Amino acid sequence: MGKLVADIIVETLQSAGVKHCYGVVGDTLNLIARSLEKSEIEWISMRHEEAGAFAAQAEAQVADRLTAVAGSCGPGSLHFINGIFEANRNRAPVILIASQIIRDELGFEFIQEVDFKQVYRDCSVFCDMIHTPEQARRKTVIACQTALAKRGVAVLIVPADISASVVDDNIPYAVHVAKPVTRPNDADLGEIADILNSSENLVLYGGSGCQGAHQEILAVADKLKAPIAHTSRAKDFLEFDNPYNIGMTGMLGNEAGYHALLDCDALLMLGADFAWRQFYPDKAKIVQVDIDPTHLGRRHPIKKGVVGDVKATLEALLPKLVERTDASFRSAYVKRYAKYREAEQAKVAAGHDGSIPGSYLTQVINRHAAKDALFAADDGTPAAWAYRHIEANGRRRIFASLLHGTMANGMPSSIGLQKAEPGRQVVCMAGDGGISMLFGDLMTVVQQELPIKIAVYDNGKLGFVEIEQKAEGMLDTFTKLKNPNFAGVARARSLGPDRFERGPAGDRGQGLAGATRARASARARQPDAARHAAVHAGRTCNRDGALFCSRDPARPRWRRLGDGEGEFPLVEVAFPQRQCGTPHCMRVAKHCRHGSIEIAEIAGAIGFAHGKVFCRCRGRTRRSSADSRLVLAGPAGQISRPAGQHRRGDHPHRIRAQMAGEGRP
Numbered sequence: 001m002g003k004l005v006a007d008i009i010v011e012t013l014q015s016a017g018v019k020h021c022y023g024v025v026g027d028t029l030n031l032i033a034r035s036l037e038k039s040e041i042e043w044i045s046m047r048h049e050e051a052g053a054f055a056a057q058a059e060a061q062v063a064d065r066l067t068a069v070a071g072s073c074g075p076g077s078l079h080f081i082n083g084i085f086e087a088n089r090n091r092a093p094v095i096l097i098a099s100q101i102i103r104d105e106l107g108f109e110f111i112q113e114v115d116f117k118q119v120y121r122d123c124s125v126f127c128d129m130i131h132t133p134e135q136a137r138r139k140t141v142i143a144c145q146t147a148l149a150k151r152g153v154a155v156l157i158v159p160a161d162i163s164a165s166v167v168d169d170n171i172p173y174a175v176h177v178a179k180p181v182t183r184p185n186d187a188d189l190g191e192i193a194d195i196l197n198s199s200e201n202l203v204l205y206g207g208s209g210c211q212g213a214h215q216e217i218l219a220v221a222d223k224l225k226a227p228i229a230h231t232s233r234a235k236d237f238l239e240f241d242n243p244y245n246i247g248m249t250g251m252l253g254n255e256a257g258y259h260a261l262l263d264c265d266a267l268l269m270l271g272a273d274f275a276w277r278q279f280y281p282d283k284a285k286i287v288q289v290d291i292d293p294t295h296l297g298r299r300h301p302i303k304k305g306v307v308g309d310v311k312a313t314l315e316a317l318l319p320k321l322v323e324r325t326d327a328s329f330r331s332a333y334v335k336r337y338a339k340y341r342e343a344e345q346a347k348v349a350a351g352h353d354g355s356i357p358g359s360y361l362t363q364v365i366n367r368h369a370a371k372d373a374l375f376a377a378d379d380g381t382p383a384a385w386a387y388r389h390i391e392a393n394g395r396r397r398i399f400a401s402l403l404h405g406t407m408a409n410g411m412p413s414s415i416g417l418q419k420a421e422p423g424r425q426v427v428c429m430a431g432d433g434g435i436s437m438l439f440g441d442l443m444t445v446v447q448q449e450l451p452i453k454i455a456v457y458d459n460g461k462l463g464f465v466e467i468e469q470k471a472e473g474m475l476d477t478f479t480k481l482k483n484p485n486f487a488g489v490a491r492a493r494s495l496g497p498d499r500f501e502r503g504p505a506g507d508r509g510q511g512l513a514g515a516t517r518a519r520a521s522a523r524a525r526q527p528d529a530a531r532h533a534a535v536h537a538g539r540t541c542n543r544d545g546a547l548f549c550s551r552d553p554a555r556p557r558w559r560r561l562g563d564g565e566g567e568f569p570l571v572e573v574a575f576p577q578r579q580c581g582t583p584h585c586m587r588v589a590k591h592c593r594h595g596s597i598e599i600a601e602i603a604g605a606i607g608f609a610h611g612k613v614f615c616r617c618r619g620r621t622r623r624s625s626a627d628s629r630l631v632l633a634g635p636a637g638q639i640s641r642p643a644g645q646h647r648r649g650d651h652p653h654r655i656r657a658q659m660a661g662e663g664r665p
């Protein structure tokens with residue numbers, strides 16, 4: 001007896017392990033929707049397909065299983081695009097059922113016709129149409145299998161007349177996924193061992209490929225007396241229970257990780273494909289282990305590259321390594337990391353005037369979140385705070401858009417995380433820009449009755465962009481946001497308790513106290529109807545948001561300019577050693593000879609401290625020239641920076657290290 005193709009497709013998805021399908025129904029998808037309804041796959045009605053793709057990729061990552069999204073023809077299946085890019089870059093096994101107009105009309109600009117093969121080619125590991133009813137099962141199988149085996153998105157284009165066809169279906173095509181253990185051959189391992197054994201100071205540098213290899217990495221670090229630095233994506237896998245950890249490198253990282261990489265003689269890169277080239281060492285011999293052969297040496301020249309799973313490779317490599325006794329290099333960086341963490345910790349404080357610094361709010365969230373919580377952070381400062389202030393413990397996971405770098409990923413990803421792990425706490429750290437971009441799917445949270453905790457980092461701006469602009473020497477441009485009262489939004493959307501109030505202005509800490517109360521009350525009520533906690537963070541700040549000036553050279557007092565949000569300035573900046581000749585001038589750089597500096601500021605707290613300093617001079621914004629000699633007057637005192645050292649790509653931690661009193665010229 002024949003079978004409906006829509007049923008064949010859904011049956012195949014189910015046998016490939018799909019538990020949830022996220023999307024919006026309509027026209028060409030309706031038959032498949034009916035098949036889904038009869039199946040064990042749960043349909044999640046989204047308000048925007050992009051949010052559905054974010055949710056699916058989060059579920060696919062945390063549960064490590066194929067997850068589906070499906071859309072109607074034309075705009076319906078087009079809307080997924082940004083989330084599909086996110087999924088594919090995160091190597092999340094996701095299948096998009098892109099329903100299509102009937103075959104007979106394809107190629108004639110029929111209403112809602114979109115060539116999905118063109119659209120999705122660059123963000124998928126499989127993208128093809130079911131051309132005949134007879135190939136339905138085989139093509140769905142190969143789509144699922146490719147998504148799982150190549151780890152990425154499979155786009156299966158299904159014309160409506162195909163899903164409505166009935167076909168004999170007696171050939172047992174089925175999804176096969178092999179999980180081989182891959183490791184380099186013995187000769188390659190011997191070569192790696194020779195490089196490492198003959199080099200003096202070694203550093204291990206781990207990326208997301210280190211998942212599941214904690215024990216082996218520590219064993220190698222122990223034997224080689226090497227510190228372990230890591231990328232942000234590897235934080236979940238390497239930060240915990242690791243006495244050799246020296247933290248992240250990169251924009252979100254710290255000076256210990258950064259300098260260790262620069263100072264070592266040999267670097268063992270493990271499953272890391274970190275994109276920013278300026279963070280790689282020039283003098284060290286780099287040995288790279290990666291499961292993807294195309295990653296070898298693509299960021300920076302390497303001495304030796306091998307293909308393998310990190311765990312299996314290190315297991316085989318360990319016996320070939322010579323045990324060391326001198327751990328002084330490692331100790332120096334481990335101490336430096338501890339010092340950095342202590343200093344960072346000391347800076348975190350509640351805000352003033354009811355404001356709540358993002359760092360402080362994140363530390364509160366970190367303290368109160370469950371030990372196995374799942375965090376989803378929006379691209380923007382929430383992701384930066386998450387990676388800096390949420391502590392990994394081997395059970396928690398942080399999800400952010402680190403490869404695609406898209407806004408609005410946080411809340412929709414939380415939906416997928418909560419659907420995948422209904423018993424775990426899911427915390428969304430949302431930007432005010434991010435959450436309002438896909439506001440509609442707050443209703444999915446309500447409709448699905450998901451107990452997600454949402455903290456809105458309401459700084460009234462596209463804060464991360466403002467920092468970027470400062471780093472480029474610009475004043476903030478088009479970054480302001482006129483926001484609704486997010487507490488009101490939460491209430492209006494029946495998101496939960498009605499207690500989300502911003503603390504009264506001037507009442508120090510009230511905003512956070514209110515937020516914490518809200519959280520506590522939401523918790524107390526669980527598992528009652530009101531299970532959602534949307535924490536209104538009040539105005540957060542990034543710590544480099546403070547503006548300073550000193551108008552009188554005779555009395556060089558710094559004062560905070562209006563609108564300074566920071567409780568604790570990271571840096572106060574001036575161009576030193578030159579007077580521009582006007583009474584209201586502080587010591588300024590040579591190119592500001594005409595007038596008074598009104599503002600001098602530096603962007604830096606979260607990593608864009610390229611040293612671009614700008615000032616306002618008679619109403620015109622000027623930028624420091626590359627050879628300006630800067631003085632960073634931080635809490636540690638006046639520290640000058642040698643001329644010519646400030647350049648784009650300069651590392652923030654070098655600056656911070658100097659602030660902390662190190663490297664003073």
Ligand SMILES: Cc1ncc(C[n+]2csc(CCOP(=O)(O)OP(=O)(O)O)c2C)c(N)n1
Nearest residue numbers: 380381406407431432433434461462463464
């Ligand atoms: C879809 C998309 N649009 C624009 C950007 C550029 N961008 C990156 S972060 C950011 C600001 C995010 O603002 P918000 O969510 O309020 O977080 P904040 O940085 O203020 O904490 C923007 C516009 C992006 N990454 N993705």
Ligand SMILES: [Mg+2]
Nearest residue numbers: 432433461463
């Ligand atoms: Mg914002």
